Amino acid sequence: MISESPVATRTLAVALCGGLLAFAFVAAPASCAWGWTAYVWTGLAIAAALLALPLLLRPGLPPGRRVLLALAFGTIGAGVWVGGIFAANFRIVCSLI
16 A cells, blocks of 8 residues: 655656656657547546545645645646647647648
8 A cells, every 4th residue: 555655645646747748659649540539538537646646645634735735736747748748749730621
């Protein structure tokens, strides 16, 4: 079981963000076929996990701090998601008809 330490929570958050960024490079070459759909759904799932992470793994903190920490993790996750779009060079416009 994962401990209640802040190090374990941050390590898991960094691993989730790193996995999302790595998946961006896998999905980007196929961004016009399946990449966008897969990356959006993966981003939503990881954002939900990042939002829930402090709420579930840090029960010793006051509720207000846990909510603020969850919002901070969610914001960082959204930043990593947007950064992955540009770093992996996703195609924004696939075809002009």
